[in-house]
Amino acid sequence: MYICKDIPTLREIPEYFVECTRIEVVDSARGGCALCTAIISVLRAPEGPYASVRIARRTFGLLVKESTFYKTVPILFAQGSGDSGSIPKSVVFPATGLSDAFLQASQWLENCLNNHGVRCNALGSMDRARLPFRILDIDLKLGDTVVLLESGLEEERHGIYACLSHCWGENQPIMTTISTLQQHQQGIFFSDLPATFQDAISILRQMDVKYLWIDSLCIVQDDALDWETQSAQMADIYRNEIITISAAASNNSHGGLFRDEPSESKSIEVTPCVHAAQDVRIFARQTHFHNKEDHPLIERGWVYQERLLSPRVLHFGAEELIWECMTESSCQCGEGVWAVQHNPWVANRWYNSKSQLDIPTLLTLPLQEAMEVWRGMVQDYSKTQLSHPDDIFPAITGAAKVISESLVQRGFDSTYIADLWRHSFLEDCLWTVSNVPGSRPLAYRAPTFSWASIVSSGGISYEDIRFSQTSVHLAVLLDYRCELRGIDDMGQLLSAHVSLQGSLMPAQLKISWNSTTIDKLPWRDVDNTPHIRFDGDCPSVLPGSENACTNDGIRKLSAWCLPILFKPGGYNWSMYCLIIKAMERNQEVVYERLGLLELWDRNQSCGVHEDWFDPSKVVKNAIVKIM
Numbered sequence: 344m345y346i347c348k349d350i351p352t353l354r355e356i357p358e359y360f361v362e363c364t365r366i367e368v369v370d371s372a373r374g375g376c377a378l379c380t381a382i383i384s385v386l387r388a389p390e391g392p393y394a395s396v397r398i399a400r401r402t403f404g405l406l407v408k409e410s411t412f413y414k415t416v417p418i419l420f421a422q423g424s425g426d427s428g429s430i431p432k433s434v435v436f437p438a439t440g441l442s443d444a445f446l447q448a449s450q451w452l453e454n455c456l457n458n459h460g461v462r463c464n465a466l467g468s469m470d471r472a473r474l475p476f477r478i479l480d481i482d483l484k485l486g487d488t489v490v491l492l493e494s495g496l497e498e499e500r501h502g503i504y505a506c507l508s509h510c511w512g513e514n515q516p517i518m519t520t521i522s523t524l525q526q527h528q529q530g531i532f533f534s535d536l537p538a539t540f541q542d543a544i545s546i547l548r549q550m551d552v553k554y555l556w557i558d559s560l561c562i563v564q565d566d567a568l569d570w571e572t573q574s575a576q577m578a579d580i581y582r583n584e585i586i587t588i589s590a591a592a593s594n595n596s597h598g599g600l601f602r603d604e605p606s607e608s609k610s611i612e613v614t615p616c617v618h619a620a621q622d623v624r625i626f627a628r629q630t631h632f633h634n635k636e637d638h639p640l641i642e643r644g645w646v647y648q649e650r651l652l653s654p655r656v657l658h659f660g661a662e663e664l665i666w667e668c669m670t671e672s673s674c675q676c677g678e679g680v681w682a683v684q685h686n687p688w689v690a691n692r693w694y695n696s697k698s699q700l701d702i703p704t705l706l707t708l709p710l711q712e713a714m715e716v717w718r719g720m721v722q723d724y725s726k727t728q729l730s731h732p733d734d735i736f737p738a739i740t741g742a743a744k745v746i747s748e749s750l751v752q753r754g755f756d757s758t759y760i761a762d763l764w765r766h767s768f769l770e771d772c773l774w775t776v777s778n779v780p781g782s783r784p785l786a787y788r789a790p791t792f793s794w795a796s797i798v799s800s801g802g803i804s805y806e807d808i809r810f811s812q813t814s815v816h817l818a819v820l821l822d823y824r825c826e827l828r829g830i831d832d833m834g835q836l837l838s839a840h841v842s843l844q845g846s847l848m849p850a851q852l853k854i855s856w857n858s859t860t861i862d863k864l865p866w867r868d869v870d871n872t873p874h875i876r877f878d879g880d881c882p883s884v885l886p887g888s889e890n891a892c893t894n895d896g897i898r899k900l901s902a903w904c905l906p907i908l909f910k911p912g913g914y915n916w917s918m919y920c921l922i923i924k925a926m927e928r929n930q931e932v933v934y935e936r937l938g939l940l941e942l943w944d945r946n947q948s949c950g951v952h953e954d955w956f957d958p959s960k961v962v963k964n965a966i967v968k969i970m
Contacts, residue, residue, distance in 0.1 A: 345378045345421070345428030345623070347371055353378065356400040356429050360408065365394040378429055382407055384613045385417040385627045403433040403676070406630070417627050418676060419613070425622035444601065444664060445549045447675060448657050451666045452550070452586065455655060462669040462701050463654055472583045474500040474554060476573065477519075477561040481544045482553045487534065489544065491519065491527040491560060504554035506580065506587045507543045508649045508656075510640050511559065511730070512595020516540070518564045527560065538599035542659075543588045546600070556580060558645075559596075567829075571737075575831040578741035581652035589650070591638040592661040600659040630676040637661040644727040644734065648742045651700040651720065667697045700742055705749040714767050717746050718805045721762065725794060726777075726802035732784045733835055735795045736762065740833040747833075759832070760823050761793040761839045768820045768841070769907045773806040773919055775939050781881035790839040791936040792921075792969045797880055806919065806941070808910055817906040817918070818845030821966065840933070840970045843905065847965035848956055850904040850922060852877075852937070855897055861922075861940060864904060865960030873955060877922065879938040900924070902937060905967060909952055917943040918952050923969060933968045 347353035349371040352361040365386065371379035388394055388409040397408040404420030421427035455463050478500070480490045494500050509516075516537050519527050533541060540557060547555055563569040581587065590600055610628040638660060640646055650656055650667070658665035663675040698704065699716045708716070724739055743759060750757040750766070758765035763772070774794045779801030789795035794803045808814055822842040828835035853862035859879045866872050902924050910917045919941055923934040942955070 345381065345430045345625070347376050347378045347429070349374060349376055349379070353398065353429070356398055356405065358400055360397040360399045360406075362395055362397045365390060365396050365409075368396055381419055381430065381613050381625050381627075385419065400429070400431065402431060404431050405429065418630055419625060419627050421623050421625055423623040427623045427625075430625060444546055444657075444659070447664050448546065448666075449550065451657070451668075451673065452655065455668045455670070459668065459670040462698070462703060472501060472503065472585075474502055474504055475556050475561060475576065475580050477556075478504055479555045479557060479560060480553065481547060481555050483548050485530075488530040488532055489536070489555075490530050491524075492554075493528060502554055503552055503585050504556060505543075505547050505552050506556045506584050506649070506653065507540065507590070508587050508640065508646050509539050509557075509590040509596050510594050510598075510643060512597070514595055514597060516559045516596035518559045519562065520565045521563060524563055531560075537596040539590045539593055539596045542600035543590070546588065550586075552585065556584070571829040571831055571834060574737050575740060575834065577648065578652055578744040581649055581741065582654065582745075584653060586655045586657055587649060587653040589640060589646075589656050589658040591640045591658040591665070593659075594639040602659070602661060628676065631660075631662040631674070633660055633662070633665060633674065642728050644724065644729040644738045647720075647724050647727050648739055651697055652741050652745070656697070669698050669701050672697070700745055702745060702749050702752070705746070706752060710753065710755065713746075713749065714764070714770070717742075717764075718771070721774075721794065722802060722804055724802075726800070732798065733786065733788050735788055736836065737831070737834050740831060743833050758823075760825060760841065761789050761836060762795050763793060765820065765823070769816055769818060770808060770814075772907060772921060773808065773939065774803045775806070775878035776880055777801040777804045783881060787836075787838070789836060790841075790970055791880070792841060793839075796936075799881075806939075808908075813911055815909040815911070817909055818843045838970075840968055842966055842968050843907070844964055844966050845905050845907065847962040847967060848904050848960055850902045850940075852900040852902055852922070853897055854900060859938075862899060865957040867954060867957050873918070873942040873944040876941045876943070877938055878940075879922075880936060903934065903967075904940060905965075915943050915945055916952065917941055918955075921969075923967065928970070931968070933970050935970055 350363050350367050352363050365388075368379045368382055368386075369390075372383045382396065382398065382405075385407055386396065386409055394410055399406045399408075401418075404418045407417045407419060419430055420433045421430045422432060474492075474494070477491060477493050480492050492500065517531070517535060517540070533544070536544070543557075544555060562573045588600070590596075590598065592602060593599060610626045613625040613627050635641055638658070641650075655668040656666070658667070660674070665674045666672065700720065705713045705716065720742055721739075724742075729735060729738060739762070743762070746764075747757040747759060750764070756764075756766040760768065772792060776797055776799050779799050781797035781799035783796060784798050797803065820841060821844050823840070825839040826837040828837050848865050849863075850861060851863035853860050859877065859882070861875050861877045864872075902922050904920045904922055906918055906920045908919045910919070919939060922937045922940050924937050925932055925934055927933075942952075944952075
């Protein structure tokens with residue numbers, strides 16, 4: 344019987360770690376305790392008087408962790424018909440091969456369909472879901488071919504379908520083009536498909552899913568209108584499917600889905616104690632933490648919204664399978680996902696935010712918190728990679744349409760302005776470039792007030808105003824215009840601008856080789872000013888011919904300061920301002936954003952914010968057009 348009667352902390356093992364000394368476990372094992380014998384069998388640290396063992400119970404087994412400087416966390420799990428006592432039973436497959444993947448995926452899918460609520464089953468579980476305009480028929484009856492189906496103008500096809508999320512890579516996958524469309528509608532030989540496509544079809548056929556959507560085959564890649572029309576349907580395509588197959592560990596379409604588990608972490612049977620139940624077998628294996636760098640697909644920009652929109656995602660990872668749905672996340676070892684979800688300081692959080700993009704959940708949140716969900720998604724998305732920089736809007740359009748739908752259901756303005764929202768425009772302007780210096784893309788893709796105008800591997804961050812319910816708007820959005828490149832009102836832009844009305848005052852930037860700071864503002868009391876933090880958007884927009892260079896290499900740049908929002912607080916009082924630069928375009932004075940300025944004061948030691956500046960230098964009710 345795998346229950347310890349010698350060590351009090353091990354009699355009923357909870358979900359959180361309990362600790363005991365290694366000596367206690369060794370002594371108990373020598374006395375015949377089957378549980379302690381199993382625990383001792385997986386310890387690797389040398390014995391010592393101060394060595395400790397930490398143990399926690401999970402639904403998939405027991406976690407056994409040695410002294411903190413040992414990184415590996417073995418898991419013990421039981422199989423067999425007998426009573427395993429404190430050690431939970433589970434089945435951990437040794438690889439992500441076809442048969443193993445099918446068994447595990449079927450368990451997860453069945454549990455989700457039968458036991459999860461409306462969040463998982465509202466969209467992607469209906470037999471009569473409307474199929475996308477084009478879809479691959481992968482029915483096993485077709486034998487060694489698959490067929491590209493296309494709905495007619497008056498025709499709608501219905502059925503259960505899945506999507507494939509994959510990296511294209513440098514070696515382009517098979518594609519549907521204007522010249523191959525008719526051929527693909529007649530049939531595509533299975534052998535002509537790359538390995539990832541073949542593997543996805545094989546697993547879906549075993550799951551009795553007859554239709555599959557793959558972007559490279561279901562969108563005519565050299566038809567700009569078709570590409571724009573179909574990409575605008577991404578929200579519906581992914582939300583109405585039953586599951587997304589994610590080739591997370593492959594960096595191209597030829598890498599396939601299936602992987603052998605690393606030999607060092609394969610399950611091994613633990614030699615039982617003579618007092619152990621004979622009809623129970625105990626196994627041990629290492630856990631995995633599913634690092635981003637081992638899953639190149641997760642870094643791709645298009646994949647970010649595919650993952651969030653899908654009701655369910657089955658990731659074929661580098662070591663094992665990972666499951667995500669709107670209700671829960673899991674993996675075959677169990678600990679990798681569990682550790683991230685229960686440790687908010689863990690940086691590798693790529694599988695921890697899926698449930699946010701769900702309309703019923705969004706509608707239960709206060710509006711400000713719901714918009715924080717959007718900004719959090721933008722922060723994550725801004726760190727991903729796009730092969731084509733001008734995809735910056737199309738690759739997030741599906742997620743934006745879900746937010747738009749939730750705003751409409753609340754009765755709020757859902758106008759979308761270059762990835763900012765009209766009803767929260769000033770709050771959406773509170774973005775800064777994170778750590779890595781940004782740059783403007785070579786070709787225009789967004790106005791400077793939008794975070795999408797910046798390219799930075801570190802992405803962007805938003806100022807945290809979640810707990811400031813009494814923020815005061817210091818500017819007003821008067822007008823806006825977005826000139827679209829195509830038909831999608833959330834898609835690519837040719838140009839855009841907004842007109843803001845507020846108080847405008849002169850500012851001067853000081854630019855050195857390694858920093859840009861605010862050099863001058865028109866303070867009322869120069870001896871009693873608030874603290875200053877300036878975050879420039881990108882160095883490339885700061886130097887110019889109008890800069891006055893000094894002998895020490897310092898450049899000065901004349902600019903303007905436009906306060907947009909004031910956040911009162913019990914300790915810190917903050918004013919946020921856009922730093923903008925005037926320029927002439929088509930005989931009109933317009934402005935571009937240079938960065939975000941925060942002025943903050945502790946306990947109002949500098950007086951009320953209205954009195955910070957010299958009123959003779961402030962232009963009231965100025966109207967600025969920001970491009």
